[in-house]
Amino acid sequence: MPANRFAWPETATWPPIPVEAFPATLASLMDTAGPVWFWCLDIDGTLVEIAPTPDAIRVPPTLLADLADLAGSPRHRVALVTGRSLDDARPRFPLPPAVAMVGSHGAEWLLDGVRATDPRTQPARAALVRTADRFRQLSREFPGTVFEDKRYSLSLHYRSLDPDREPGLKAAVEESVQDEPAISLLASKKCWDARIAGGPTKADGIARLLRTHPDPPRLLIFGDDLTDENAFLAFPQALTVRVGPGVSAARFRLPDPPAVRELVAAMAHLAVR
Ligand SMILES: [Mg+2]
Numbered sequence: 001m002p003a004n005r006f007a008w009p010e011t012a013t014w015p016p017i018p019v020e021a022f023p024a025t026l027a028s029l030m031d032t033a034g035p036v037w038f039w040c041l042d043i044d045g046t047l048v049e050i051a052p053t054p055d056a057i058r059v060p061p062t063l064l065a066d067l068a069d070l071a072g073s074p075r076h077r078v079a080l081v082t083g084r085s086l087d088d089a090r091p092r093f094p095l096p097p098a099v100a101m102v103g104s105h106g107a108e109w110l111l112d113g114v115r116a117t118d119p120r121t122q123p124a125r126a127a128l129v130r131t132a133d134r135f136r137q138l139s140r141e142f143p144g145t146v147f148e149d150k151r152y153s154l155s156l157h158y159r160s161l162d163p164d165r166e167p168g169l170k171a172a173v174e175e176s177v178q179d180e181p182a183i184s185l186l187a188s189k190k191c192w193d194a195r196i197a198g199g200p201t202k203a204d205g206i207a208r209l210l211r212t213h214p215d216p217p218r219l220l221i222f223g224d225d226l227t228d229e230n231a232f233l234a235f236p237q238a239l240t241v242r243v244g245p246g247v248s249a250a251r252f253r254l255p256d257p258p259a260v261r262e263l264v265a266a267m268a269h270l271a272v273r
Contacts, residue, residue, distance in 0.1 A: 026239075026263075026267060034218065035215060035216060035217050035218045036074075036075060036076065036077055036213070036215070036217040036218070037075060037076045037077070037217065037218050037220060038076075038077045038079070038209070038210070038213070038217035038218065038219050038220065039070065039076065039077065039078045039079065039220050039222075039264075040079050040081045040102075040206050040209075040219065040220065040221045040222065040231070041067075041078070041079070041080055041081065041222045041260070041264075042080075042081055042082060042202075042222060042223040042224060042225070042228050042243075043057075043080055043082040043084060043089060043092075043093075044057060044082070044083070044084070044224075045189065045223075045224035045225060045243060045244065045257065046222050046223055046224045046228075046243045046257060046260055047059075047063060047080075047222075047257060047260060047261065047264075048060075048063070048257055049256075049257050050189065052159055052160060053146050053157065053159075053160075054084070054088075054146070054148055054155075054157065057092065059092055059093060060261065062261075062265065063261050063264070063265075064093065064094065064095060065268075066261070066264050066265045066268040066269075067080075067093075067095055067099060067264065067268070068095055068096055068098075068099070069268040069269075069271060069272045070264065070267060070268040070271050071095070071096060071098040071099045072096070072098060072271075072272070073271035073272060075271060076267075076271055077098075077100070077209075077213075077217060078098070078099045078100070079099070079100040079101065079102060079206070079209055080093060080095075080099065080100075080101045080102070081101075081102040081106075081202050081205060081206060081221075081223075081231070082101070082102065082103055082105075083104065083105045083150070083153065083155070083188075083193070083202075083225075083227060084103060084104070084150065085103050085104050085108070085150040085151055085152070086101055086103035086104070086108050086109075086110055086115060087103075087151075088103075088150070089101060089103055090110070097112055097113035098112075100112075100209055102202065102205030102206065102208075102209065103150075104150050104151065104152035104153055104200075105152075105153055105193075105195065105200065105201060105202055105205075105227055106118065106200035106201045106202045106203070106204040106205030106206075106208075107120075107121050107152035107153065107196070107199065107200045107205075108121075108152060109205055109208055109209065111208075111209060111212060117152075118152075118199070118200040118204065120196065120198075120199050120200055121152050121196060121199065121200070123182070124182040124183070124196040124197075124199065127180045127182040127183050128151075128152070128153075128154065128182075128183070128194070128196070130180065131154055131176065131177055131180060131183050131194045132147075132149050132154050134176040134177075135147050135149075135154050135156050135173075135176065135194065136149075138156060138169070138172055138173065138176065139156060141172070142158070142161055142165060142168075142169050142172075143161075143162075144158065144159075144160035144161035144162060144165075145157060145158045145160075145161050145169065146158075146159075146160075152195075152196065152199075152200075153193055153194060153195045153196070154193065154194040154195075155191050155192070155193050155194075156169075156173060156191065156192045156194075157190060157191045158190055158191065158192070159190040159191075169192075170192075173185065173192045177194055181197065182196065182197055183195070183196070183197060184196070184197040184198075186226065186227070187226075188225050188226055188227070189224075189225060201227065201230050201231070201234075202223075202227050202228065202230060202231045203230055203231045203233075203234035203235070206219075206221070206231055206234075206235065207234075218239070219235055219237065219238035219239065220238065220239045220240075220241070221235060221238050221239075221240045221241070221250075222240075222241045222243060222254075222260055223241075223242065223243065223250075224242065224243040224244050228242075229242075229248060229249055229250075232248065232249040232250050233249050239251060239252070240252065241253065241254055241260075242254075243255075243256065243257065243259075243260055244256060
């Protein structure tokens with residue numbers, strides 16, 4: 001893979017490893033006897049390019065094959081860690097049960113083919129249903145927005161909204177949850193997320209997967225957005241990789257999803273060698 005596709009993080013806390021040596025460094029570490037590698041990979045903006053609507057993402061078949069190869073190696077565990085619900089993400093990523101999944105920003109997970117839900121989601125159910133009604137209404141009032149009910153969180157995407165209307169949408173979204181203490185708002189990439197206040201996070205989901213390991217694995221976390229930054233900060237020992245621009249707590253940076261896929265492909269190739 002071309003070495004010059006890998007760039008320095010803006011805020012590096014990792015001992016300097018030459019950027020061009022990033023994949024090679026991973027490879028050399030992988031060859032040593034040691035902890036299992038545990039790959040936690042966000043989906044949108046990390047493994048695949050962000051699409052105009054959540055339904056429009058394209059998942060390359062080669063990516064599925066590489067993830068399955070990596071997860072099939074005794075040296076590796078693989079988990080997809082996404083804001084999408086499991087119901088949404090699973091059919092888009094038809095992968096063997098060895099690939100774990102954390103969905104809805106940590107509210108639900110799939111481990112060895114068994115699904116489970118964080119108990120903190122239950123008390124907030126009624127507030128989420130009320131907020132979903134309001135977001136649905138807003139999606140009609142603001143053409144170009146797309147409402148997505150992820151059951152444990154809600155998203156109002158506005159990638160195609162007239163930019164002049166963005167302040168109006170912001171005000172309306174804030175008003176829609178002002179009397180809902182169980183709900184907190186999160187501004188992510190061209191999207192308003194309504195989530196359970198103090199509820200599960202991607203870091204919680206990753207922690208839950210790690211509990212199934214008798215020995216602490218070597219953790220790698222890849223992400224492109226605020227919810228991933230939370231996970232970067234929660235696991236200071238992890239090898240963390242921010243995808244794309246922006247200030248980050250991650251140790252490394254990759255420019256875009258194709259670079260992540262190249263890295264996954266290279267590692268999968270080494271794993272099955
Ligand atoms: Mg993302």
